[in-house]
Amino acid sequence: MHILGSLVYHVFRSLFVTGEKGIRLAHPFAKAFFIFSTLSLFSTGYYSSLAFLLVATMLLGAVSNGYRWLYSSSILALIPSAWYAITAYLLVLAGLPYSYGLLDIALIGLRTYTLSLLILLYASMVSPARLYNILLRIGAKRLSVAPILTWRIVPQGLVYVLESLAIGRVKGESASKRLAPAMASLLELGEYVRIASYYKIYGTPSNKIPVSTSMKYSVVLVAVSIASILLAYCIAT
Incomplete structure (x- = not known):
């Protein structure tokens, strides 16, 4: 398959094959609370917060939308994360000012990958x-x-x-x-x-x-949101 065809295929599977099920059926307030809390935790930028968000996003996506969604979304999320990480590494090789260390490059890649996967999860929640x-x-x-x-x-x-x-x-x-x-x-x-x-x-x-509302997924989103806020509070203090 062409690279373009593979890209279109993964976009199709990550955005349009989930259907009206899973977290898409959660209550709108639960979705809004989830988006606000996860973005707040992401803004802290610590490895612990990124690891929590990455694991939570993967589990929610796999359980709600299926492993095919997780696979395609992971492929799409790798594109911007690899781009930013490679760009930062090239800056290091070029010896330009404000160069990054290897840990900084890894953090850039992890942050971009986590945010990209979160955005795809947000998109799959839209009904x-x-x-x-x-x-x-x-x-x-x-x-x-x-x-x-x-x-x-x-x-x-x-x-x-x-x-x-x-x-x-x-x-x-x-x-x-x-x-x-x-x-x-x-x-x-x-x-x-x-x-x-x-x-x-x-x-x-x-x-x-x-439109039906899934109480199960609403509770799951609220639980993850509360955990995100508590973790963000612990990091801040």
Whole structure:
């Protein structure tokens, strides 16, 4: 598989294959509390806090979204972490001012990897149905269908890209030549969705989408949030 195809594949699996299950069904306040507490702990920058966040993120992601999500998300998180670590190491070799030691480089890589994995976990927590209901509640009826359509069009568009790259591999074509057919298919898909959802897009929806709430995952997120705050407090004192 081309590097581009592999990247698209991992993006697809880490963002759009979880479905309405797991921590996505947690209460919105539990999600907000989790995001606030984990970012607060991350801002401390200590190895202990990063290790706790990394283990908690991996366990939550694996239990809630599956090991395939964890594998793809780990691959994606390695890209920025390796980039920043290698850049810092090159600064050391160049002998530039403000060079980093090996421990500093390891900390940079660990911080970037942990933050990237956290962001992917946050993204997997987003529920398009809940976003639809929230926008509907605050009066943004014309915008309420945007999350639903986005979570329908983007995954299918990524599938089109993967299929186009696979065809190019069979025909012996480069990845750059297969992007145009993929984009054409994506534009065609967008037009089909626009026509099929004309009244939803240009109308004024008023009915909410029934969404269930998982008490189990809400409690888990709150527990991890409390542990993060306690650890951040212990580090600060």
